[in-house]
Amino acid sequence: MNRDWRERFRQHRRFRERHSLRWHLTKALLFCIVLAFLCWKGYQSWQLTRERTGFWDASLREIATQILDSMPDNLALLAHTAKPPQPSERRDDQKMSFQIWAAGRNVVHSPAAPVMAMKPDFRDGFATRRIDGETWRVYSVADAKRGIIVQVGRTQDMMAEEFSGWVRVGLIAAAQVFVLFGLVAWLVIGRSLRPVTALRKKLLERPPLDLTPLPLGPIPAELQPLVEAFNRQLGRVDEALQHERRFIADAAHELRTPLAVLTAHADLALRANTIEEKNAALQRLNAGVQRSARLSEQLLDLARLDTAADGAERGPVDLSELLVLLVRDVETLARQRRQRITLNAEPAIVTGDVDQLGILLRNLLDNAVRYAGEGGTISVSCGPALRDDAPGIVLQVADDGPGVPAADRERIFDRFYRAPNGNGQSQGDRGSGIGLSLVARAARSHGARIEVGDGIGGRGLSVTVYFPSAAENAPEP
16 A cells, blocks of 8 residues: 555656646756757867867967077077986876977977977977877977977877866866756746745635636736636636526526416416316416416527627528528417518528527517517518618518607617516516517627617517628627
């Protein structure tokens, strides 16, 4: 059991390291440091080792020139009295050897220099020679006026030792800088991400339904767009939650009365003493059931529109075809009321969601049939708009019923608003105040504009919806 726990802990730690922004940034910075150091070290090595123009050749030339300049003018006279040079034991710490020749004799030399001339031809310039089993890099320079020749050289072992020492010191310094930089980067990145950790802690301490925006505060600028996007998402979730709460409250409020009425009609039918009384009660019960079914359908449509996501899948929709189908659905109810429906549908293509457009058309038709009254006339039309100031597609549903007073026409699209009873319809035919609010909601979603006016022959009510053309149609945010 303990072994399994430790294994899970190691896996969790490895997962966090793989997905840690702090760890990834630190690794990337350290990798850049190492890469830059290796490039610099490689360039320096190339500069050290290349012939004639490298660091070592330049140092040989510089030292030889300095020695030549420091020699006295009478050095050639000393050559006749000086003792011949004796071989000496080479010192391990010697990094460079030199010889000074005057009148053909080696008058001065360093302890580690060979006895014979390092460059026998005594010509100015560089040479690579094999002396006493070792490879030498030699530079020779002469002053013909004073008769002095200076030769300076290094063995390959000297250069290799100096190079390894240089590399060793560089690696030690680089390791110290690497550790220091890694530690500083780790601490700085951790300190920069501390506000994110504090924000996470605050978010975990919130109540489940607390959807207030997160404070930006000292959040790093690179992470602020993420927090802002998260706040926008919180706003959308809060809006959807508020819609759901309002829907539940509205549904509970609107369904309470119809259900009570249905219960009352059912009790009357059960207590009826005659067939006529029972039939009358059942008819009222049936009307109540139909009204409740319509109310439930509208509430569901309301929930669908409220929770519809922006940018839902949309495409070209022919309003004329959709209108013909929906007119056929309401013809039965219109015949029962001895109403006449005239339809003039021309091809009218809009870009939209067919379900939302169906909700808009169905509620406009249902509203007209309910409020036109017995024997009324309903006119339905759609097609290209003829007005220059409103190009696009126009849809109109008009009736010759009692209509709505001009003072109340601006409020008929408010949710659950009912016009005052007195326009000819029975109490049972009165709507729930949801239908036209659904029309307004679907119209706004499609960027459409609604106008309300007088109906057929100056009577009743007409509702006209102006849709943008298919190329201009865009949903309202």
